[in-house]
Amino acid sequence: MQPFSNQHLKKRLSYTKPTTKQLPMFKILLPIDFSESTDNACQYALKLAAAAPEAQLLLLHCFQDYLADSDPVLPSATDLTPSEVITEKVLHLNQTEAQQQLEALYRRITEEAHLHGTKIKTERSFINGFPEDEIPAQAKRYKPSLVIMGTKGHTDLSRSLFGTITTKVLGELNAPLLTVPQEYRGGPIRKVLYATDFDKADAAAIEAVLQLLQPFRASAYCVHISTDDQEHDREKLLALQEKIRENLPADNIQFVLLEGDGVAQTLQDFVQQEDVNLIAITSRERNLLDSILHPSLAKKLVLTAEVPLLIFYSDVEK
Numbered sequence: 001m002q003p004f005s006n007q008h009l010k011k012r013l014s015y016t017k018p019t020t021k022q023l024p025m026f027k028i029l030l031p032i033d034f035s036e037s038t039d040n041a042c043q044y045a046l047k048l049a050a051a052a053p054e055a056q057l058l059l060l061h062c063f064q065d066y067l068a069d070s071d072p073v074l075p076s077a078t079d080l081t082p083s084e085v086i087t088e089k090v091l092h093l094n095q096t097e098a099q100q101q102l103e104a105l106y107r108r109i110t111e112e113a114h115l116h117g118t119k120i121k122t123e124r125s126f127i128n129g130f131p132e133d134e135i136p137a138q139a140k141r142y143k144p145s146l147v148i149m150g151t152k153g154h155t156d157l158s159r160s161l162f163g164t165i166t167t168k169v170l171g172e173l174n175a176p177l178l179t180v181p182q183e184y185r186g187g188p189i190r191k192v193l194y195a196t197d198f199d200k201a202d203a204a205a206i207e208a209v210l211q212l213l214q215p216f217r218a219s220a221y222c223v224h225i226s227t228d229d230q231e232h233d234r235e236k237l238l239a240l241q242e243k244i245r246e247n248l249p250a251d252n253i254q255f256v257l258l259e260g261d262g263v264a265q266t267l268q269d270f271v272q273q274e275d276v277n278l279i280a281i282t283s284r285e286r287n288l289l290d291s292i293l294h295p296s297l298a299k300k301l302v303l304t305a306e307v308p309l310l311i312f313y314s315d316v317e318k
Helices: 036-050 082-115 131-142 154-161 164-172 202-212 230-247 263-273 295-304
Strands: 026-031 055-063 120-128 146-151 177-181 191-195 219-226 253-259 278-283 309-313
Touching: 026 036, 026 131, 036 055, 036 082, 036 120, 036 146, 036 177, 055 082, 055 131, 082 120, 120 131, 131 164, 191 202, 191 263, 202 219, 202 230, 202 278, 202 309, 219 230, 219 263, 230 253, 253 263
Parallel strands: 026 055, 026 146, 055 120, 146 177, 191 219, 191 278, 219 253, 278 309
Antiparallel strands: 177 309
């Protein structure tokens, strides 16, 4: 891989951002499970919400006790055996404990928001049901600007993000999904990297990224990793740059062509060197994330990225 230099960076595009248009309410849906990753995701959500003029944060907990019978008809107490009575008490205790945890978290987040003087309206919702069903349903009702989910380490992440629940959630969401690594402790969003593979969805995705991040005054890099025909890739990047210039009234975006054999590693080297604190990518399929740029790249980024990952869905064919 060639070292980074100013030659890699294309000319900065400067536009005039409209100042008269009022920004819409910034709404965040935050599914929680009371784990350490939940705590980190909550702190990240507060930082995002604090940057907006007005924001709403909905804490959502989906309670489903897998010991419970799937039959929704509850038997009367006289019909229960002694062992069933004990089971019912345990299930009720579990639900009560989860409700108490949600209430305690809600109060803590509300107090932290007030201490920072931010205009954040906090809400909480306790839903009985499977997360893969209830999270998309609540997203349709709540209409969030963003859904934030905490992620754990490599093993847990591979099981959750590429497993049934999160795959289905991504496929059904009507809003961008932002995953926050459990160990991430970065500050507010200042620099964003959008990784492009030159498809029809790029212009719309970049516009969505910049619109979403408008309250945070973040600068952006639109980056492509050239592994073969560099001259052809350069022409494509210039064409994308012109398209953005014509259609998108945004500022602080640079178009960058990098060279390297390992795409994921080259991206992450750039992230570290330029102090990028958010990676954005586009998913064109509603299953397994296998069309985010490239299957191996998507998996490596999600499993190894040390910064939050913003995933957009697009139905535009490449």
